[in-house]
Amino acid sequence: MSWKAFFHLNTSTMKPRKRMYASLPGIVATCTVLVVLLPIFLITPFTYAQQSQAQEEQDSEFKTHPNGLIYSTTTISQLKGIVDSLSLKFKVCELHKDYRALPQTKGHYVRLEKGNISAAVRDLKQNISFEEFVKKYAHTTCVKDLLVAKTQSESYDGKKTVEFFSLPLNGKGDFTLEVEATTTAYEQPLKGKWIFEYWDKTAYSDEKLEAFYFPEEFKAPSLPIKYARMVQYADCMIDTTAQIYLESDWGRASRPEKTPAALDRFMNYVHQATNMPVYDEKNESYYEDYYHWYHVTRKNKVQNDLSNRKEFTSLLAAALPVALQEGGYDEEFEEYVGQYISKKTELELKRKRQVVGSCSQDTAPREHAVAIAQLSAETVNWETFLRAHLDIMNDRFDRASDGSYAWAGRKTYIRELEVLDINVPDLLIGISLRLENSGENHYYGNIGRLGRALSESQHATTIESQLLTMIKDKQLDDYNRILLYYLFLNYNHHLADKSQQKTNVTRLNEAVQHLPTHLAARALVKE
Numbered sequence: 001m002s003w004k005a006f007f008h009l010n011t012s013t014m015k016p017r018k019r020m021y022a023s024l025p026g027i028v029a030t031c032t033v034l035v036v037l038l039p040i041f042l043i044t045p046f047t048y049a050q051q052s053q054a055q056e057e058q059d060s061e062f063k064t065h066p067n068g069l070i071y072s073t074t075t076i077s078q079l080k081g082i083v084d085s086l087s088l089k090f091k092v093c094e095l096h097k098d099y100r101a102l103p104q105t106k107g108h109y110v111r112l113e114k115g116n117i118s119a120a121v122r123d124l125k126q127n128i129s130f131e132e133f134v135k136k137y138a139h140t141t142c143v144k145d146l147l148v149a150k151t152q153s154e155s156y157d158g159k160k161t162v163e164f165f166s167l168p169l170n171g172k173g174d175f176t177l178e179v180e181a182t183t184t185a186y187e188q189p190l191k192g193k194w195i196f197e198y199w200d201k202t203a204y205s206d207e208k209l210e211a212f213y214f215p216e217e218f219k220a221p222s223l224p225i226k227y228a229r230m231v232q233y234a235d236c237m238i239d240t241t242a243q244i245y246l247e248s249d250w251g252r253a254s255r256p257e258k259t260p261a262a263l264d265r266f267m268n269y270v271h272q273a274t275n276m277p278v279y280d281e282k283n284e285s286y287y288e289d290y291y292h293w294y295h296v297t298r299k300n301k302v303q304n305d306l307s308n309r310k311e312f313t314s315l316l317a318a319a320l321p322v323a324l325q326e327g328g329y330d331e332e333f334e335e336y337v338g339q340y341i342s343k344k345t346e347l348e349l350k351r352k353r354q355v356v357g358s359c360s361q362d363t364a365p366r367e368h369a370v371a372i373a374q375l376s377a378e379t380v381n382w383e384t385f386l387r388a389h390l391d392i393m394n395d396r397f398d399r400a401s402d403g404s405y406a407w408a409g410r411k412t413y414i415r416e417l418e419v420l421d422i423n424v425p426d427l428l429i430g431i432s433l434r435l436e437n438s439g440e441n442h443y444y445g446n447i448g449r450l451g452r453a454l455s456e457s458q459h460a461t462t463i464e465s466q467l468l469t470m471i472k473d474k475q476l477d478d479y480n481r482i483l484l485y486y487l488f489l490n491y492n493h494h495l496a497d498k499s500q501q502k503t504n505v506t507r508l509n510e511a512v513q514h515l516p517t518h519l520a521a522r523a524l525v526k527e
Contacts, residue, residue: 061411062370069416070370075377076419082382083237083420090236099228100436101477103218105190106518107148109166109175112209114139117198120209124194130213145518146173148212149479151436152186153178162186164195164212167482169522177210191217220436221477227433227470231442233423234430238390240441242383244372248327248352262322263329266315270336274301294332307340316340327352331371338375347375351384357399360406365397387443389416390431393453394446412453425463428454429470432487433480447483451490463491468507472514481515485523502527 065072071079108130112120120137134140146166153163160181168174177197196211223231259267274297277289306312316336323329323337329349338346355368369392376385391397393412418424431445438444454463467488471481485508492504505525512523 061366061409069419070413071374071377071416075374076416078380079377079382079385080420082380083422086236086382087421087423090233093232093236095225095228095232097228097232097437099223099231099438100220101223102149102151102434102436102479103186103220104147104149104477104479105214105216105218107146107164107166108213108215109143109146109173110134110209110211110213111141112137112139113141113206117207117209121196121198124196124209124211127193130215133213143173143175146175147478147482147519148214150186150218152181166212167479169482169519170525173522175210175212177212189217190214219477223433223435223477223480224473224475227429227476227480230426230430231433231435231438232430233426235439235442237422237427238386238431238443239383240439240443242387243441244351244384244387244391245354246327246348246351248325259329260319260322260326262315262319263326263333266319267333269311269315270298270302270306273306274298302336303339313340320345323349324352329353331368343375344379344381347372347379347381347384350375355397357397357402359399359401360403362399365399366392366395366410369397389413390443390445393417394449396446412449412456414453414456415458418458424457425454425459425466429466429484429487432483434483447486448490451487451492452494454487454491455494460491460495464488464504464507467491468511471508471511474514478516478519482519482523485512489525 062070064070067073067076069076110133115137120133123133123136128136134142148164148166150162150164153161155161155178161178162181163176163178165176166173177195179195179197191214194211194213196209199205199208201207222228274293276298277283277286277293280286283289302312319333320337320341323333324345327349330353334346334349334353337349350368350372353368355365357365369388373385373388373392376382376388393414395407395410414424417427428445428450431443432447432450434444435442454460457463467484470476470484471488473481488504488508492501492508495501495504505527509525512520512525514520515523
């Protein structure tokens with residue numbers, strides 16, 4: 001997910017940074033099947049399940065332990081030991097890096113869709129003044145005094161580019177231009193100059209010109225030390241050398257059409273021995289039968305019978321090296337590996353399989369991430385655990401489509417981090433701030449999801465004051481102050497207390513007055 005993509009309270013959204021994702025194996029569930037299955041599972045009485053369990057499944061996104069968390073008390077205790085060690089290390093660690101904000105400046109945006117556009121392009125190349133351009137081309141759409149930032153990026157076809165983008169306020173002023181990555185575009189002075197994109201007329205669209213003019217120079221200010229320490233804390237807790245997903249043969253190339261023979265032999269053996277239902281479109285109870293087989297019959301048969309057979313053990317042992325090499329098989333096989341070989345090996349297999357959601361209702365990506373987080377916690381693999389948990393909090397998954405109606409059901413699980421004695425406010429603010437020189441693997445959070453998480457925090461009152469103080473702070477760059485403005489808006493949006501929401505809007509509007517004049521008026525929140 002792009003580090004610039006975040007949720008707004010109004011209908012506007014910031015344009016995500018174009019990014020090419022690594023070709024990891026994806027398991028894509030079918031929405032049609034989900035739609036068919038859900039009604040059946042909801043209306044069918046599960047005589048084989050305890051009523052309390054069914055109620056728990058309805059109330060919770062994921063199964064919780066008696067402590068109310070998605071991790072057991074024993075696991076939490078083990079993880080707290082790691083957090084204590086990292087916290088001690090952080091306290092004696094000096095700030096070793098000058099964290100710089102994204103290059104940013106004031107900019108004017110223009111768009112021309114009528115008149116002599118070719119002549120306008122020539123004028124821009126000759127660096128016509130802004131005033132002359134607006135006067136000469138009467139049909140120009142113009143938005144002045146925007147906050148514009150720039151970042152190095154990559155187009156969909158893999159070419160290096162530079163993106164120039166303005167931050168919208170109250171749903172207005174959201175513009176992005178992408179130009180070829182040259183030293184002129186990114187490193188050279190741009191004060192008094194233009195950056196533009198031109199589109200020829202085609203059978204599907206008219207001729208168009210868009211441009212930014214910069215009356216001031218770009219600057220990338222250093223973060224004040226107290227905020228830089230938040231970023232450093234995030235990097236201390238979230239290992240910047242670690243990745244959740246591992247490479248495999250299926251990750252480096254296209255997925256084979258055929259399942260490897262050794263895996264086929266093992267899975268066919270289990271399915272035949274446990275009497276897996278065969279799909280029949282005439283069988284109205286097929287989905288109910290399959291559900292019961294998968295969750296009850298299969299598990300009981302494997303645990304009480306098959307696992308004690310030599311054939312089961314030898315077939316599983318033969319399939320495992322193939323699965324570890326190929327990667328990306330499925331959850332059922334991983335389950336057998338975890339139960340009858342080791343949890344660490346099960347985790348390794350899951351890390352070689354990235355799940356891509358097919359639609360908003362597809363819960364598979366989050367379920368897979370929770371499984372990785374839980375296994376990482378149980379095997380005390382901190383590096384993978386925290387990244388996986390933060391992915392769940394930030395809902396950082398690839399989906400073919402994603403409607404906003406599904407967002408509410410995806411919880412943030414901030415309490416699981418707070419019971420570990422992590423400094424949650426510093427961690428989440430640290431991954432909210434945007435930097436030019438953060439490092440390749442620094443973790444960036446989603447402003448919308450983090451706002452919701454903070455609204456559920458036991459430190460909510462402290463966080464409110466901290467965010468408002470940072471928005472007022474003129475030592476912090478304007479770009480990050482506006483990001484924190486949005487973080488506060490999202491936080492406030494998710495509060496249950498409507499009276500508190502109104503009070504917070506007043507407090508935010510007071511803080512906004514400390515922004516530069518050309519931003520303050522636009523940022524004022526109307527109740």
